[in-house]
Amino acid sequence: MKIRVGIFGYGNLGRGVELALANSPDMQAVGVFTRRAPETVKTQTGVPVYAASALESMQKEIDVLILCGGSSTDLPEQTPRLARLFNVVDSFDTHAKIPAHFAAVDAAAKAGGKAAAISVGWDPGMFSLARLYGGSILQDAKCYTFWGKGVSQGHSDALRRIEGVVDAKQYTIPVESALARVRAGEQPCLSTREKHLRECFVVAAEGADTARIEREIKTMPNYFADYDTTVHFISQEELNEKHGGLPHGGVVICSGETGNRNKHVIEYSLKLDSNAEFTSSVLVAYARAVYRLWQEGARGCKTVFDIPPVYLSPKSREDLIAELL
């Protein structure tokens, strides 16, 4: 019997989850749940759409629920509330608030007799695993995380809030010379500015003061002031044509020494055409794992650190040992 999956939220992430489920031989999407009027939402593969309020009456139809909302306001409220009723998976990515979110979801899932996994995606998620494996193998390991080249949606949004900006995209780009030093096993001490560049493509309103816009961008605290930032003013057509996608990726590099000064460098990298669709694919694999763990009696909140990799694959343990080990 296939694992029956609910999708809560139907933005980029929810749409990606729907497509990933359509490709999963052992899973099926039973419904998309939305806070919009259901009749206004059309799914890509014909999955039925329900109002979010219908969820609570569908506990018997859903084995695991994938939460596809945002980390700032949706997930802190939704995941703990729904973890009491469903096995759930989310991609909560506000690093500093993960311990509090974990505690809330853990308590709810235990109270409801359910299993959950939070902060599933690529960072947090696969990159966290790379940091943990690397740091556990090499005792004196130093692990560096570089993001990009890729579009940061938060930074693109920040650009669009500036007066006179019609549209914009921001790329986060690792500094090549820093990458090279880390790859050589040097373990340098790098400032924020030394690790990443920020490149902005901005469509200005007609007659807007581009010098003022550029100044506002480069001095914006938290977002740009600590970085070397370049700003390009381009037309809306050029933005649509050349900067339409949401590619991302990055690399985790751990280096350390063993024995008599033998250096080791472990590198995990991702090059993603679609940030959201990759995150969705990770969510689906962990939804499979959470449901199977729950079937075996696991309760409470898990992270990627807690979940044995064998649970992620639709293949049997015997096949995985024979084929991949």
Next chain:
Amino acid sequence: MKIRVGIFGYGNLGRGVELALANSPDMQAVGVFTRRAPETVKTQTGVPVYAASALESMQKEIDVLILCGGSSTDLPEQTPRLARLFNVVDSFDTHAKIPAHFAAVDAAAKAGGKAAAISVGWDPGMFSLARLYGGSILQDAKCYTFWGKGVSQGHSDALRRIEGVVDAKQYTIPVESALARVRAGEQPCLSTREKHLRECFVVAAEGADTARIEREIKTMPNYFADYDTTVHFISQEELNEKHGGLPHGGVVICSGETGNRNKHVIEYSLKLDSNAEFTSSVLVAYARAVYRLWQEGARGCKTVFDIPPVYLSPKSREDLIAELL
């Protein structure tokens, strides 16, 4: 209380395990066990040396035993025999024989009420994990494994068995153009010859027929005949000076598409100055995990696929979630 570790076998791997344990805050080496006369073996950090026959009387002193023998004759006999008496970890790396080895160790460990992990290292081991994670996230993933640039000890041994060869080192080298195609997400079909080159540095005996040696190398079945192989004749001094180490490494690249032709490439790579010392470090991390799992009630044989990553680190789960997730 520290985890008390026994080291069985004191070649490159056993020596690496001893050094890795000396750097592990939560573990200590309680003894090296050898089939040589114990008084002829001197350890690097003062760990006491015992005869292999002393092992069975030391069950109470050892929490987990790391088996550092070879895969061809040592481990198939030792791991099942000792898994009945101790929690054990080995680096059994004959891929085709892993399922049989697993079954033997699993039966022994269950009979003795112990936990075991086999085939721990970098391939099998970390590379197997990269193949499993990558293949589970991307449904249509194709995963490629390239080894090198690094010294293959099996191939170096094969060279040294040729008449007229005094000493030799063989490097396995990935074909750059094949790597580039795989990294671009192309999913090409690659023959053995298209994936790796073999480069040999050979010290010939005085007066030996180097043309005959070169011919014998290049036509040697299984080892060299299926590869593009280059042979360099050099002096023993040059071999010692330039090819004295045992560096290795390689890369696992998984690529696949999601949604509307969005391509994703996941890459896990290792650059290792010392093949044996890195493998030793992986063994020590998994020895920690096996002992903790056994303490929690786990019995039988595990692989890297079965072990939750959190058990590999000396840090607490709470710290790992706060610091690395």
